[in-house]
Amino acid sequence: MIRWIAIGLVIAGFFGAVSAAEEPRRVVVGSKNFTESVLLGELTTQLLIAQGIAAEHRRALGGSRILWNALARGDIDIYPEYSGTLRFELLADRSDSNGTDKPLQILLAAAGVAALPPFGFANNYALGMVEQRAQALGITDTSHLLERGNLKVGVSNEFLHRADGWPGLKAAYQLPHAATGLDHDLAYRGLVAGSLDVIDLYTTDAEIDYYDLRVLVDDRGYFPDYQAMLLHRAEWGERRPEVLAVLTQLSGQIEATDISRLNRLHKIDRQSVEQVASDFLETRLKQSPGANKGSSSLASALLTTTYQQLFLVGVSMLAALLLALPLGVLAAKKPVMGRFILGLAGAIQTVPSLALLVFMIPLLGIGTLPAIVALFFYSLLPILRNTEAGLSGISRELQEAAVALGLSASARLWQIELPLASRTILAGIKTAAVINIGTATLGALIGAGGYGQPILAGIRLDNTGLILQGAIPAVLMAFAVQGLLSWLETRLPAA
């Protein structure tokens, strides 16, 4: 029993150390997982740094709900949001049914959040089609879709479920279509390739010009106004007024044409987010950020993501080993409890990895810690199951021979049973490690970094090189770990 408590303390201490390592005073700026939000987050971060305030940018953390909760929890301090999203999605339960009665500032205040004056542009939702196709079908307005029930509609996953998204739009126009949910950046590719006819757009998206898309008129006035603005916790009005004072310099400075151009520079012309943001700050606000400028070299980017990935995988695997090995022994020795333990671990494994990561957010916030905990849970079952199977698979004759010799239970375990089960156990560790490395790339979705970061950015930017910059090292790492463990296996006794 004492041993179990000790192991628990070690694991808890480990996680404690991980979370304590994060700096408290630095301003943490968050952004959502699409180009414009990342650009706004970078602009905000660079402006702070230029004014001598320590800041970091946690980019592309996820959807609105994740950022909103991260702000409330204090995982991030600032992030760009849109008025329509606030009123109809995030604060929908606080406003009246039509959501138009109270001023936004009052609704926000009730949630302990405040907004800086808007940037100066609105990024509204709209539906869009390829110009040629829309022309051929004679569609200019959203209501024209009514007669075209056979058109294939694909919308971003968030839009599909938002209160101010597809469900409301479908009801308002009585649209007969069934929409497919997919990643917003992939939707453009589907549209251009012809596998989709209609998608949702942000009106400031660079792709509208680039792909020559027609923005359908919202002829029933369904979509509200989406003014972009920075959000912070209300208490910052008193705690960090200097930060807010710096950031109001951005208010009213970015027009719709500006942001469309910035989106295009990054997404179509492939300039780095850092470059686009620092150029804009220099020309528009006469700020020279100095720090954070330009993209880092491939080698140093690789070094950073490799370190992050190794940290995620290493810590979560170590913690999983510390728990799963003793639990596997327990499961083998006490079959009734074993069925329960294995059942529980099996149930955890059936939770999709993405869902498991997102479940961690309300409990542990965003960043490295929740990713490690999710990976830890994910690595338990293969180790647990193989430890149990390896021990239970030892023949009765050998088990009884060890007992009959008069060996104590612990001598039997360490000198006979674990060595005999070691190959099976190692096979389980191998499986867990490969799953872990693959799943760890999803950690980037909740701000944990690692090889998933270039992969996600590559998907967002349609940049295959960037995707490979994450995918190839991830595969190599999986091979290396597999190779290392296979070499270890040759040094183990035959079963």
Next chain:
Amino acid sequence: MIQFRSVDFGFAGQPLLADFNLDIAAGRTTALIGSSGSGKSTLLRLMLGLIWPDAGEICFEKTPLSADRLVDIRHRTGYLTQGGGLFPHLTAADNVALMARRLDWNPSKIEARLATLAQMTQLEPALLTRMPSQLSGGQRQRVALMRALMLDPDWLLLDEPFSALDPLIRHQLQDELKTLIGSLNKTVVLVTHDLAEAAWLADHLVLISQGEIIQQGTFAEFRQQPASPFVEQFLAATRALPG
């Protein structure tokens, strides 16, 4: 002396032994014979505390076997099974010396004992460095016998020790074991379904069927006064060579 006193034992709801009583004399070789499933191996496993009786007791030197005596009894008992039960991840020498090392015997004493036992079981000492998988079946049983004898036990329990070996090797080992037993003066319990083996090695035979003792005595007594038609059948089941 080992005694079974009113022992009940069942497995999966089926009674295997009911009110079973048997005295095993010290310093002699007793063979438990009977067909498979008669319960004879169960008796050995009960003696080692690998399984526990539902009722009754097993006494070593008149004292009932209990959890706190178990380790002591096991250290004083050598146990050899049909497959040998050698640990595949340890060399032959490590298999034999495992328990002695746990008991902190000094290395020179262990070396000396290994040499004595190799001679006793007629095993080429060079083979001791090999893994069990690198030994023949007969060599493995010799190593397993060395392991059973390592701590110089008072009791030697042999469960079908040679039945997995080919006839030539089996015959040779039976001869050697007889010499060995004769020189050691230990209490030996041999479980076998081979009547010839029992007759060759044991002073006292116990015929068991369905958990009950049908007859016990010397082989001569079995031949002259079979207790029942079953005993006659059992005796007759050994086939003479034709011609």
